[in-house]
Amino acid sequence: MAVHGIDLGTTYSCIASVDDVSRPTVHRNAEDADTTPSVVFFETPENVVVGQTAKDSAVLEPDLVVSRIKRDMGLDVTRTMHGRPYTPEEISAFVLRKLAADAEMATGSRVEDVVITVPAYFGAAERDATRKAGQIAGLNVIDIISEPIAAAITYGVLNPGEDCRILVYDLGGGTFDTTVITLRDGDIEVVCTDGDHELGGADWDDRLVELLAERFRLEHPDVTDPLDDKQTEQQLRRDAEELKKSLTSRTKHTVRVMHDGRVAKAEVSREDFERLTRDLLDRTVEITRRTLSTARSKGVESFDHLVLVGGSSKMPSVAETLAKELGVQPRLQDPDLAVAKGAALYAFEETYRRLLAGGAREQAEEMAARAGLSSGEQQRIAERTIKTVASRAFGIKAVSVNTRREYVAHLVQANDPLPADVTEGFATLDDYQTRVAIEVMEQAGAEASEAVEDNNRIAEGDLAIPPGKPAGFPIEVTFTLDTSGLLHVTAREHETGQQLDLNVQIGGMTEEDVAESRASLSHLTVS
Incomplete structure (x- = not known):
């Protein structure tokens, strides 16, 4: 049975496993996309929709759609839908069920054993909540690992035999962290990490939402504020995300803002966007500098590579600013998929090592043979060590x-x-x-x-x-x-x-709560 790695993101998630030639492969979802929006639409009390359809539904049914739930992980809060309160763990479980079901459809193989990634700066409560979300989804969570470690594993596989020190700059949809990692003889050691789990690409989107709304208000001061209407607000959020993506490759883009029977054309340049969000980028630079200072106190004076991870790191201003500030040309390392691929590699390797440690050598060798691993590769996996650090005090x-x-x-x-x-x-x-x-x-x-x-x-x-x-x-x-x-x-x-x-x-949830949630939510259809 295959083991899987899951990147459970604030805005997008994906799932991967190791194929028969030992490559980490992302499984496309039922909509034929590599990533699935981490959005949940409670269509009826019995049916939950996850992904792009849920994201589209937010425009018409904003009160029944939940997004960015990752920012609530570890908090004792609920969202009430159709009269039933749902915890962040339960809502995240729906995303995990969608990923697992789509992967099963794509591969014909059951998804049970998984490794789920979290931001490096997640604390104990958030990590425990993520583990419980997996359990509620009916998955066996082998481990919870930090996203930069997963990215470093992918980097190490793509650059075999290279001993180096890397700085991972991970700007995701809802979280940011930066981590100094050493790679030596295939071993991975985290030197230090820092971050902010309430800073991510969604905050850049929020600035654009406000800008588009302000452009509309200036052109139509006699009508209601577009942000006072939930449907208009959701449409603006979709427009803002598309605008942000467009400005990655274009220098300007025009958005039609429609509200209350009126239309305003808002032309936004990349320069406008970068000026509007400069303070957000500066916060990431400040955290990065703080991380490097901590690394120096631990004897790591410099780094060899700056690796960019997370979809939001594709914004041109990120690489430009970091190159100027740090004097190193960043490497954009498969930013959308690197974390899921690394998690898949880690899941495979950790399962292999546990089988060997448990005396199940024959089963471990069968697993390695299915992945096409040579005896040398098997030995390297068996001997590889990964050392990490506490994210907080x-x-x-x-x-x-x-x-x-x-x-x-x-x-x-x-x-x-x-x-x-x-x-x-x-x-x-x-x-x-x-x-x-x-x-x-x-x-x-x-x-x-x-x-x-x-x-x-x-x-x-x-x-x-x-x-x-x-x-x-x-x-x-x-x-x-x-x-x-x-x-x-x-x-x-x-x-x-x-x-x-x-x-x-x-x-917020006890193990008894987890078991009860798993049972009570199992009858709900997730599509």
Whole structure:
């Protein structure tokens, strides 16, 4: 059975697997396109439409269409459709079901085992939510890996035998991150990463939407604002995306804005567009410079290649600005498909390695033979290592004994090597406490801070304390962050001789919620 890699994007998604000559191949969807819009249309209570048709439906039925749901992953929010609330995990699961079903139709092979990619700067809650989305979709999620790692795997396959340091600049539809990675003898090591999961091509689109609306308002000041009408707004969003794509190859383009029986012709030049969005591009440059500064502090003084990934990196101003700022000519590395292809390669290699580790050598060799791998290639896969880092700092909320000031004690720092397993000692604050509240905190800003307001609470739970204990009774907290960026927290006390564990639930859905969602949504038709 084939294993698959899925690029679950904010605006577009795609799925790939390794073919019989060991090449990563993207599977075209039922509409014969490489990528599928990450848009969900709740047509009826029993039928959900995903993809281009859903995107087109947003113009007529904007209240029944959900897009950019990736930005809500890890948040405890819902969208109500036909009287039923849906979590971000459930909505993302519909996109995953569409990708899987179309791949099965294209290949005739069942899609079960998958690796799903996430932005490098996704935290524990977002990564866990992505894993749960896959489970709700009925998939076995082998692993969650960062998009730049997937891109680096693709880059390494296309440039075999090259030892180098690369800077991956990943500007997707809804997220941005930048990562320094070393490739050495086929091994991949992430040096550091940084980013902003609320910055992406969709923000460039938003600026164009406002520009088109403003051009209409200037020409027709006597009619209502086009952005006050949901249908007109959705049409403007479609027009803005097409305008952005057009200005990639053309220097100017004209859009007809129609609203309330009136029409305005808005001519937009590439120069207009770049001036309008300069601050957004500058934010990506600032983050990139911060990443390079962190890399230097870790001993990586320079990089050999600048690799552009993500559909939005195709905007001419991106390559021009980066070349000027960094003095290196960027390489546009199959920006729309590189991540899915890398995920497919990783899924194949990880499954092969796990089969070998589990003693299933015959099954592993059969898998390698189907992919046409030589014995040398099999050995390289078996020996390849991938090392990554924490995307953010993680800790718990603590209280100063003397001042009673609340602060965050970070156990794992941003860009610490993974896996991380850190244990620190704490103590009760008052006499006769019967419980300790464990509040797990995650860095929210660009840099780690002990101020509570600069962190997000991503989980909480209580640890029971034996009765009659004085203030200062010791407890121990352990943070285990695996290579996927998924966090496990335990808290314990040892005096009674019994270990008390607190398994903190990360994210908005419990495993029971996931099982219930998978069952309740399985009867819905996804097309």
